[in-house]
Amino acid sequence: MFNPETNRALIAASELINTAAGLHSAKPSPETLSTVEGLEAYLSARPAQLQWPSTAVNRKQLEQVRALRNQLHTLWRAAPVIEPKELDIINDLLQGVGREVVADSSGSGFRERPIPVSPQISDVMTATVAAALAFLVTHEETGRLRICRGEDCEAAIVDLTRNRSKLFCDFGNCANRAHVRAYRARQAARKDHEEYAGPARHRWAKPSAAEKAEQINRPTSATAIAAKEFRDRMREELMQKRHPSPQESKNV
Ligand SMILES: [Zn+2]
Known part of the structure; x- marks a missing residue:
């Protein structure tokens, strides 16, 4: 939807939030960022273009990434509303992050790239995600940061569809479960209506015109x-x- 760097950063941010314990598609999902190994596993599952290496991760890095995760979670829950409190979070993440212009990897044109405070992984992650969030806020697109609409689901998602139609996560069958529930609700409403307007099966039922x-x-x-x-x-x-x-x- 946006440029590839922003898309990748937002997806990685939503997936970072989902490493916290919570309900995903009605199933409890464990905390997976409690150890250095957990962070390494998260990083090695990201696309190579993000340039988030899984080497050189230590306990301090882990703590900082977990703090970043908390701040992202707060933003996701508040979205699309961005008030001074949320702006403060984004500006904190942007603190000290520079910008440089580089030739685009596609071979045509140039693009901006955030310069992290340090080459440490938590700072690299923070710079990438903060730049993407700043882009969303300035383009009034924070409505794309969502929590899955599925029942018993707390998964963070990012809607990168053209028609802003992504409402459900991909963890399980949230979309299906919601459709089945809506269908049953419609059936029940129709049945109630028929019992009310149909033959006088109940004393309280109104006779029809016929x-x-x-x-x-x-x-x-x-x-x-x-x-x-x-x-x-x-x-x-x-x-x-x-x-x-x-x-x-x-x-x-
Ligand atoms: Zn879901």
């Missing part, structure tokens, strides 16, 4: 029956005079 008409037409005494028969016969005769059938007109 039922009312039928009740009025139904004669209740012998005289009324005779009167109705007379009325019906007269109506029939009248109709025949107006539109005689071919057989009868020949006989006349």
Whole structure:
């Protein structure tokens, strides 16, 4: 949706948030960033273009990445709202981050690249993610930072679709479960409506217009029956005079 660097940084940020313990698609997901090895595993699963090496990770780096994760989580939960509190978080992350212009790897044109405070991995991650967040805020696109809409799901997602249609994570079947629930709700609403408007199965049910008409037409005494028969016969005769059938007109 945005430039490849921003897309990659935002996806990596949402995946960093999802390393925290929480519910993912109705299943408890464990904390995976409690050890240096956990951070190494997270880093080695990122795309190479991010240039987030998994070597040279230590306990201090781990603590700083966990702090970064907390700040990102706060931003994701607040999005799309960016108030002074959220701006402070982004500006804290941007503290000391420089910018340089480099030739684009595609071979055409140039692009901006953040310069981290130090080559340490937590600073490199912070610079990459902070630059992407600054881009989102200045382009009024923070609505793309979302928490999955699935029931019992807290997964952070980033919507990079053109029509802003991504509402669910890819951890399990959140989208499917939501569709099934919506379908059942519609069925239940329809059933309630039918019971209310249909034949008087319940004392409280209102008779339909057809039922009312039928009740009025139904004669209740012998005289009324005779009167109705007379009325019906007269109506029939009248109709025949107006539109005689071919057989009868020949006989006349
Ligand atoms: Zn989900």
